[in-house]
Amino acid sequence: MPRHPLCGAAAIAGLGITAQGKVYGQSALDFAVEAVSLALADAGLERSDLDGLLLNAGLAWQDFGMGSFQLQQAMGLRNLRLSSNMSLGGATAGAMIQHAIEAVASGRAHAVACVFSDATLKPPRPSGERTSSGSAYGFSRGWEAAYGFFGVIAMYALVAQRHMHRFGTTQDHLGAVAVAQRKWANLNPQAQLHDQPLTLAEYHASRWVVEPFHLYDCCLVSNGGLAVVVTTAERARDLRRPPVYVRGMAQGHLGGDPLETLSSGAVLCAGPAFRMAGLTLADVDVVQLYDCYTFTVIVCLEDYGFCAKGEGGPYAAEHLTGPGGLLALNTGGGQLSSFYMWGMTPVSEAVIQLRGDGGQRQVAKHDVALVSGNGGVLSTHSTLLLAREAGA
């Protein structure tokens, strides 16, 4: 089969991660400026080298029309040839990088920054009154409010409950994902829950949010920013850090009702992304699956073909996805235990692992990474296959 023209044509050359979590006093725009600056410095590039800017605006950007232009002005960027706000929820990070690759491969732009930032967390009130960090996500409020149905967590809970009914997925299976990722976070000094071990018993004892989801089935909420710089493979080889080549990519948006399919768009992405990369699942060393909930990880393990449909729960539990286990999965702790930068969290951890920058959590063999992004309620999906080699 002839090599796909975009396979290995572009690379992630810079990574910028701001402080994450309960970081106050900065706006979403501030975090975006800082993240892009850090990514440029990491790549050894100047602001004047940048000619593309793609933004995934987090919830705190709500009133900013044309956010990528706002960011351009805030950073004093001139003469951009690519600029857009992109909005596919947690699939946006992968989708931004895909657009950036196509732009640099076609010569339309040369260096494109892709950035996510958010600042929804507010400082604790002096009175000690509890502010719900999740309130920004509780936006289901039409007629259904009369029935007490609120928020994205409840929407996912309905899908998870159906998966449990249909396939026998258990609370222990969900818990296994949470515990394994926490063990990774315990090895990641940048993780918000780095200092907090978690046992399966503690998982079961943690408070319910919306059953079947305990507190530790749900991702964190983080203030912060995260950016990558995408450029051509050729240019990336001359820059400061080793290139992380993009070998395969795909998007898949199933439509219809996730309660029927019990699947993510990964079922559409896996084939094309691996074919483009000239790789198979067996070539993947580290796996970074979008984890808004433990349940999402289980579904995506199925949909990428790590196991058959419905077997994601037992697979996660038996394959020991924590440090030293059989599958290096969400090795920074993921959004459950490290930080929640939507799809940028899995992208960033893949870059860290492929570069060999993982410190205590570094995976021994780290040539190929699978990265997923998922938005809405299993509504949108993006896939990246990243590698240390551009491929033959």
Added chain:
Amino acid sequence: MSGEKPASGSPRDTVAPGGRPLPQISAEMAPFFEAARRQQLVVQRCRGCGVLRFPARDRCSACLAREADWAPVSGRGTVFSFAVMHQIYHPGFASEVPYAVVLVALEEGPRMVSNVVGCPPGEIRVGMPLEVVFETVTPEVTLPKFRVAGG
């Protein structure tokens, strides 16, 4: 509306006596609540292709027709899925948690978010047979809910 403004929560909410939010009824959903006041459960029926759907939409995603009627349904169904709400998202539910929200698969096909009355959340199971009941919340607002059939 006879509702009063809640002490906290969204300023858009109007609440029933007891503090629970009244449904925010869009023009599309109004016939559903009008029928409920008459103790009738209805779903939308596309005038283009006849497909039954719920909740209301202004366009059929199957045939793209804009025109639709409302059709009475049996009120029988089963629990398709459910979620037990423990977190308080609205002050009106502070004394209700934990409570279950169910997704009812109606015999006729469409699925409907609702509650099961008279059944503790821990006893709800997927597949459980249900039948509609009507809960009068205010003189203007009646909510279709469900109870365990034959229970």
